[in-house]
Amino acid sequence: MKVAVVGATGVVGQEMLRLLENSPLGESTPRLLASVRSAGTHIRWRDEDLLVEVLDHDTVLTDLDVALMAAGSETARIWAPQFVKAGVAVVDNSSAYRLDAEVALVVPEVNPEAVPRGPAIIANPNCSTIILLLALKPLMHLTPNRVIADTYQAVSGAGRAGLDALEREVAGGEFRVDDPFPFPIHGNLFPSIGEVDEDGVTVEERKMLDESRKILGDEDLIVQGTCVRVPVARCHSIAVTMLFDREDSKRLDSALAALRQAPGVILEEDPQSPPTPGRLSGVHEVSVGRVRAPSTDALQMWVVGDQVLKGAALNTVQIAELWSAKNG
Ligand SMILES: NC(=O)c1ccc[n+]([C@@H]2O[C@H](COP(=O)([O-])OP(=O)(O)OC[C@H]3O[C@@H](n4cnc5c(N)ncnc54)[C@H](OP(=O)(O)O)[C@@H]3O)[C@@H](O)[C@H]2O)c1
CATH class of the missing domain: 3.40.50.720 (NAD(P)-binding Rossmann-like Domain)
Known part of the structure; x- marks a missing residue:
């Protein structure tokens, strides 16, 4: 080829x-x-x-x-x-x-x-969509009625110019108006990525919904959340909450079993050592940690993936x- x-x-x-x-x-x-x-x-x-x-x-x-x-x-x-x-x-x-x-x-x-x-x-x-779906697809048999996915997205998601802006600011350099972020990103974050539509939803948030529906072939799927740019060089992190119609005290076990076998996923089961962007940078797999059921009608997890690689x-x-x- x-x-x-x-x-x-x-x-x-x-x-x-x-x-x-x-x-x-x-x-x-x-x-x-x-x-x-x-x-x-x-x-x-x-x-x-x-x-x-x-x-x-x-x-x-x-x-x-x-x-x-x-x-x-x-x-x-x-x-x-x-x-x-x-x-x-x-x-x-x-x-x-x-x-x-x-x-x-x-x-x-x-x-x-x-x-x-x-x-x-x-x-x-979209990079966040890929990282989310590697962790979500193995859990779709549990039929969540809603998925809340809040992202913490690295500056390199905005390309070379995003990385340059963070590196310059970290070294004491000035924010520039032609940087890809509307405010200084060092020591800061920005909870709005891309244009905002008439519903107040950003392009990045809309992509996660529309693309997840298309890839999973599920037009009724609801994925919503807030996409946030954070001063991290590389790797997107996603806090995922799945909500269910029915209470089920066994759901957590079933989720853990599915994630242990999921292709492209590393399940990290020590809650004291969740995946972090620094550690996942350069890793091909997406890492899932802090999987928990805070109530019998919900599951939560923390997902980190190298968005330049798997994303x-x-x-x-x-x-x-x-x-x-x-x-x-
Ligand atoms: N960065 C991420 O994490 C990420 C994740 C998922 C998807 N993406 C997508 O991947 C694409 C590239 O992103 P990036 O982060 O790699 O951006 P980047 O670092 O800004 O690189 C852009 C590349 O596109 C080239 N280019 C620009 N205009 C061109 C043209 N008219 N003809 C040919 N080449 C042209 C540039 O070449 P020059 O050197 O000549 O300028 C450069 O090689 C974008 O669509 C982005 O949305 C990025």
Whole structure:
């Protein structure tokens, strides 16, 4: 399989390249694409220095099988259809196509069957949605009537610019108006990610509801909560509360048993040592801790995942590997 990484210089693109070094998709050397800003630079891959090419109207899109895109929605809207037209499958990290009816939205541990045959756009879900669903899917047989998911999201979720803003402020530098956050983020937090709609719900909160419904194929599912940007470099954390119609004193045991076997999940059962972003940074699995039943009609848990990895780059590479296995 011949792979291109679009947005190869970004936070997600760099991580995809590292993953490709140990993936069957790295059999052929990947092509690296970005904007004019970084075209002509080189990135180390295995023991080679690879040239970053510009993605523009002169770029030859043929002689590729899969394009892994991490270059934002605008680039995806323009280029993903052109890759597909050239016979190249696209796995896209942006929100551009996630809710399109004809586009598969995939978390390999949750709905691998959605991966299509042939060249098509496949969407990688929102990072918090992926991390939430790895822990939630194994518990859906318990039929919660409502899921409250409050997120604590790392600055690298806003890309290189988000990480730069935190690092600059930590080093004593000033907040800048063109930073991706509307206030200084060091020593602070911001409980609103993305535009707010007429119901007062943010884009990020809406994505968790809409995308969870699509991936789980459950239009009645209710997922609501507050998405908060916190001054953490990497890894999103989610405080999840599930509410049930019926009281059940055995539900906690059943949940723990399901989570112990859940693919892509590490269950941490020592309440004194819950998963934290610092410890989970760089880890492929999502970690679940503090699982508890504060009352017989509720379950709660704390979920942490590396959003650059499982929330983006790793999930994308896993989807591409599935696509390759189906189409190889
Ligand atoms: N960061 C996360 O945790 C995360 C998680 C899930 C999903 N995502 C999504 O993944 C995508 C990338 O995010 P990121 O965090 O990696 O952002 P980033 O660090 O800001 O990187 C953006 C990348 O896109 C490239 N790019 C921008 N405009 C381009 C254009 N017109 N043509 C070609 N390449 C272009 C940039 O290249 P230059 O170097 O040339 O500027 C850079 O390589 C976004 O859609 C984001 O929403 C991110």
